[in-house]
Amino acid sequence: MTAAAPSPKANMGQPVPRYDAAAKVTGRATYASDMPLDNPAYAFLVTSAIAKGRIDRFDLDEAKGVRGVIEIVTHENAPKLKESKLFSNGGYAGTTIQPLKSADIAHDGEIIAVVVAESYEAAREAANRVKVSYTATAPSASFDSTGTTTAAAKGQNAQFKEDPAVGDFAKAFDAAEVKLTAAYDTPTQHHNPMELFSTSCAWMGDNLVIYEGSQFVYGLKHGVAEQLGIDADKVRVVNPYVGGGFGSRGSMTPRTAIIAGIAKRLGRPIKLVPTRDQGFTITTHRAETRQEIKLGANRDGKLLALRHEGAEVSSRADAYCVGGTKTTTRLYACPNVDSLVSIVRADRNTPGFMRSPPEVPYLFALESAMDELAVKLNMDPVELRRINDTNVEPIGGKPYTSRSLMACFDEAARAFGWAQRSPQPKSMSDGDWLIGYGCAATCYPTQMGPSAARVRVQRDGRTRVEIAGHEIGTGAYTVIAQTAAERLGVPLEKVAVFMGDSDLPPAPVAGGSNSTASTCSAVMMVCDQIRQRLFKAAMPAQSLTDRAKETVGLGQTPATQAAKGDRPLDIEKAFDALGVGVVEEYGEWKPEGAPLDSFRAMHNGQVRLVGGHAMKDQIAYAFGAEFVEVRVNRFTHEIRCPRLVGAFAAGRIMNPRTARSQLMGGLIWGMSSALLEGTEIDERNARYVNDNLADYLVPVNADVAGVEVILLSEQDDRINPVGVKGLGELANVGTNAAICNAIHHATGQRIRKLPVRLENIEV
Amino acid sequence: MSDQSSSRPSGFDRRAFMAGAAGSALMPMTARAAAQDASAPAAQDPSLPVEVTLRVNGKDKRLRIDARTTVLDALRDHLKLTGSKKGCDHGQCGACTVLIDDRRVVSCLTLALAAEGQEITTIEGLATDDRLHPMQQAFVDNDAFQCGYCTPGQIMSAVACVKEGHAGNEADIREYMSGNICRCAAYPNIVAAVKQAAPEIMKG
Numbered sequence: 001m002t003a004a005a006p007s008p009k010a011n012m013g014q015p016v017p018r019y020d021a022a023a024k025v026t027g028r029a030t031y032a033s034d035m036p037l038d039n040p041a042y043a044f045l046v047t048s049a050i051a052k053g054r055i056d057r058f059d060l061d062e063a064k065g066v067r068g069v070i071e072i073v074t075h076e077n078a079p080k081l082k083e084s085k086l087f088s089n090g091g092y093a094g095t096t097i098q099p100l101k102s103a104d105i106a107h108d109g110e111i112i113a114v115v116v117a118e119s120y121e122a123a124r125e126a127a128n129r130v131k132v133s134y135t136a137t138a139p140s141a142s143f144d145s146t147g148t149t150t151a152a153a154k155g156q157n158a159q160f161k162e163d164p165a166v167g168d169f170a171k172a173f174d175a176a177e178v179k180l181t182a183a184y185d186t187p188t189q190h191h192n193p194m195e196l197f198s199t200s201c202a203w204m205g206d207n208l209v210i211y212e213g214s215q216f217v218y219g220l221k222h223g224v225a226e227q228l229g230i231d232a233d234k235v236r237v238v239n240p241y242v243g244g245g246f247g248s249r250g251s252m253t254p255r256t257a258i259i260a261g262i263a264k265r266l267g268r269p270i271k272l273v274p275t276r277d278q279g280f281t282i283t284t285h286r287a288e289t290r291q292e293i294k295l296g297a298n299r300d301g302k303l304l305a306l307r308h309e310g311a312e313v314s315s316r317a318d319a320y321c322v323g324g325t326k327t328t329t330r331l332y333a334c335p336n337v338d339s340l341v342s343i344v345r346a347d348r349n350t351p352g353f354m355r356s357p358p359e360v361p362y363l364f365a366l367e368s369a370m371d372e373l374a375v376k377l378n379m380d381p382v383e384l385r386r387i388n389d390t391n392v393e394p395i396g397g398k399p400y401t402s403r404s405l406m407a408c409f410d411e412a413a414r415a416f417g418w419a420q421r422s423p424q425p426k427s428m429s430d431g432d433w434l435i436g437y438g439c440a441a442t443c444y445p446t447q448m449g450p451s452a453a454r455v456r457v458q459r460d461g462r463t464r465v466e467i468a469g470h471e472i473g474t475g476a477y478t479v480i481a482q483t484a485a486e487r488l489g490v491p492l493e494k495v496a497v498f499m500g501d502s503d504l505p506p507a508p509v510a511g512g513s514n515s516t517a518s519t520c521s522a523v524m525m526v527c528d529q530i531r532q533r534l535f536k537a538a539m540p541a542q543s544l545t546d547r548a549k550e551t552v553g554l555g556q557t558p559a560t561q562a563a564k565g566d567r568p569l570d571i572e573k574a575f576d577a578l579g580v581g582v583v584e585e586y587g588e589w590k591p592e593g594a595p596l597d598s599f600r601a602m603h604n605g606q607v608r609l610v611g612g613h614a615m616k617d618q619i620a621y622a623f624g625a626e627f628v629e630v631r632v633n634r635f636t637h638e639i640r641c642p643r644l645v646g647a648f649a650a651g652r653i654m655n656p657r658t659a660r661s662q663l664m665g666g667l668i669w670g671m672s673s674a675l676l677e678g679t680e681i682d683e684r685n686a687r688y689v690n691d692n693l694a695d696y697l698v699p700v701n702a703d704v705a706g707v708e709v710i711l712l713s714e715q716d717d718r719i720n721p722v723g724v725k726g727l728g729e730l731a732n733v734g735t736n737a738a739i740c741n742a743i744h745h746a747t748g749q750r751i752r753k754l755p756v757r758l759e760n761i762e763v
Numbered sequence: 764m765s766d767q768s769s770s771r772p773s774g775f776d777r778r779a780f781m782a783g784a785a786g787s788a789l790m791p792m793t794a795r796a797a798a799q800d801a802s803a804p805a806a807q808d809p810s811l812p813v814e815v816t817l818r819v820n821g822k823d824k825r826l827r828i829d830a831r832t833t834v835l836d837a838l839r840d841h842l843k844l845t846g847s848k849k850g851c852d853h854g855q856c857g858a859c860t861v862l863i864d865d866r867r868v869v870s871c872l873t874l875a876l877a878a879e880g881q882e883i884t885t886i887e888g889l890a891t892d893d894r895l896h897p898m899q900q901a902f903v904d905n906d907a908f909q910c911g912y913c914t915p916g917q918i919m920s921a922v923a924c925v926k927e928g929h930a931g932n933e934a935d936i937r938e939y940m941s942g943n944i945c946r947c948a949a950y951p952n953i954v955a956a957v958k959q960a961a962p963e964i965m966k967g
């Protein structure tokens with residue numbers, strides 16, 4: 001067994017290899033732009049060189065003269081599209097800025113023309129020959145620009161209903177023995193999944209097939225249908241494999257309906273492969289934030305007052321925000337809490353969710369502040385967390401369904417060797433390198449959404465599972481196959497899983513770490529329907545015993561325990577009794593507390609996630625603790641992170657192999673979020689400067705030395721039938737704070753602005 | 764208020780250079796097309812297709828393509844070998860890595876015309892007789908990928924990394940595999956996979 005496949009502990013599944021492993025190592029896994037098209041035309045985008053203003057005139061003569069050009073589409077001749085509302089307002093779109101609608105420009109890099117040609121090379125050349133005259137107005141780029149507007153998120157963002165608060169913060173802070181006030185900044189970041197934002201559209205009569213990497217095929221299908229003004233049943237989105245999502249493919253971008261409209265007009269399939277730099281402006285990003293934290297505590301470290309204020313930049317058109325205070329006000333016991341989230345509007349494209357959208361920026365602030373408070377108190381930062389640990393969140397007084405935060409701290413501290421840390425800053429070194437140890441907590445809400453599934457079993461045990469889930473690298477195929485095999489008692493190799501196709505039964509968006517909990521709960525339920533039919537056939541005269549009821553999934557015992565009954569199902573015998581060749585069941589599952597319109601919304605491609613702090617009588621989060629070692633060169637100020645250790649508890653672990661990989665990738669993302677990633681903005685032009693993979697720094701292999709992932713055994717029967725909390729967005733939270741805490745330990749310097757670069761170190 | 768007269772199509776500088784290159788540096792190759800064609804003036808037009816024979820995974824493939832077509836686009840759009848991936852088209856990410864005469868090359872920065880007469884090996888040409896190449900098997904065993912998009916490039920790069928003698932220890936593997944970005948960050952598992960496969964590849 002390799003390190004990649006940890007032995008399962010209690011309440012963990014088997015670390016079987018990925019279902020899609022062979023396809024992925026042989027090049028047979030087909031992503032959107034790999035899909036064969038019959039005689040496609042190639043599209044190339046032209047994007048705006050200004051951030052604000054209008055297009056006066058296009059000069060297309062030279063571009064049209066390029067051999068092979070078929071059509072150049074601008075706002076003057078673009079297909080007419082209907083508007084789609086923002087996803088958070090009941091629509092499907094990630095932005096309401098609709099390019100090619102008028103001469104107006106809302107942000108730099110907005111699509112202003114699409115060149116279609118017989119070849120990619122011709123389309124590209126012609127795009128470079130498109131001449132545009134603009135009337136430009138000075139744009140507002142970000143926080144420090146003139147012309148921005150700022151207002152509270154509450155009241156303008158439909159999903160941000162309340163600024164969490166409890167008790168009397170001002171009074172308690174005033175009276176506190178130890179106080180901390182600190183401001184933290186986090187940068188704009190771009191997802192940069194490896195797969196480009198490709199879209200191919202092919203019409204067959206009135207039916208449209210879209211090949212596009214998506215984290216939500218039902219949302220995209222309905223959104224494009226709405227924009228084109230056609231019946232959603234005529235649109236099919238196909239993407240059996242997605243080359244990374246990280247949030248960038250969760251909501252519809254304007255490009256899809258534009259390409260679909262042009263393909264319809266030309267009567268020919270169109271293939272669009274946008275460039276990497278275009279991806280920075282035609283999709284979304286993580287918005288930059290400015291935050292302030294105030295902590296008041298007594299000398300023993302008990303938190304008495306906490307205030308967290310955050311401001312986030314959004315576009316003029318849309319009031320997007322992540323509002324991470326919903327998590328940071330509930331993580332620790334504290335009787336007096338206040339918070340405020342505001343949105344700053346600038347001439348930018350609308351931001352969107354990026355891996356752990358609220359938690360990455362907001363826990364950077366809170367977990368840095370906790371470390372600063374520990375320093376003020378002269379206290380071990382782990383002990384400060386222990387003193388303020390709680391099983392009841394302070395805002396609504398609801399109990400956590402389960403919470404293994406301190407168990408994670410203790411396990412990770414042991415593995416890391418935290419006890420060897422000398423607490424004084426600048427007290428550890430190795431030659432020219434100052435050494436620092438730091439830690440931070442992580443948490444992520446447990447979320448679930450309604451999901452359907454269809455399962456078909458044949459007499460020989462061959463099983464086919466159909467669900468419009470998404471394989472974005474998480475291991476979705478694998479854990480769904482495992483769930484079906486375990487539940488039906490058939491060998492894993494007999495299970496085939498079909499996903500990434502909007503013609504299959506609907507599943508929720510692959511976002512908010514809800515997929516495993518939602519899709520596996522649905523698949524489990526449908527497998528139980530099949531077991532029930534087969535059992536009834538095999539034992540028609542027998543009344544089912546309680547134990548047998550559990551075995552067929554009718555009992556109240558949590559699914560994870562009921563899966564292995566004492567009465568194994570003889571599938572062949574049941575089939576003989578039924579006298580059929582195939583047993584097929586379809587079912588729809590929804591989580592407890594899901595809104596009444598859940599199933600209708602599910603079929604209409606609308607998200608209805610429940611969980612986290614928004615549950616009725618309880619609150620559900622996954623937890624973890626992260627420890628890092630940094631080394632700062634005392635002469636060059638080079639910063640290295642040789643060790644990342646994380647311990648995580650997230651309910652049932654379906655597959656320790658895929659779970660470990662995802663958490664490992666998350667830890668590296670967290671390191672990157674502290675030391676590498678940040679989109680630089682040219683303030684004069686409201687333009688992203690480092691919009692490519694050489695200048696937008698992401699980790700490479702040489703940046704990553706030692707990563708250790710510890711999976712804690714945890715059972716939680718109060719969240720969903722499979723007992724899964726979701727962990728895709730757990731590990732990259734808090735790491736940024738742990739690294740800055742370690743840098744403080746190494747150098748004595750507190751850094752409150754990300755990313756940390758060597759020029760920020762003043763040893 | 765200002766009046767600007769520019770658009771911002773992507774990758775302008777490199778593309779402009781390449782468009783220029785097609786008309787100048789590559790003339791000897793397009794000239795061959797001209798020699799085969801009686802209408803010489805038209806054939807000198809760099810936007811006319813040229814004929815090229817690429818040797819891919821041991822087979823000769825004859826193509827009529829735009830002179831500016833990269834090896835990557837020739838493989839993907841003209842030969843239907845879509846295993847090699849486009850992640851940046853700028854030689855920055857490594858997703859398009861193939862072997863050309865056993866050397867690892869970013870196929871997005873290599874013109875197809877320039878690869879004529881050389882042996883191109885892609886991810887599709889690595890497995891033999893339905894048996895995975897040791898590096899492919901090692902990637903499976905060590906879960907050295909998540910979304911899988913960078914994986915073909917990682918594997919081709921890893922095979923070359925071993926053959927170059929750069930897989931002797933973990934630090935070397937990390938350094939010499941750093942031309943291939945994995946955004947899912949499967950890096951520790953990639954290092955483990957290269958370590959596992961290296962002895963077998965060197966042996967055989």
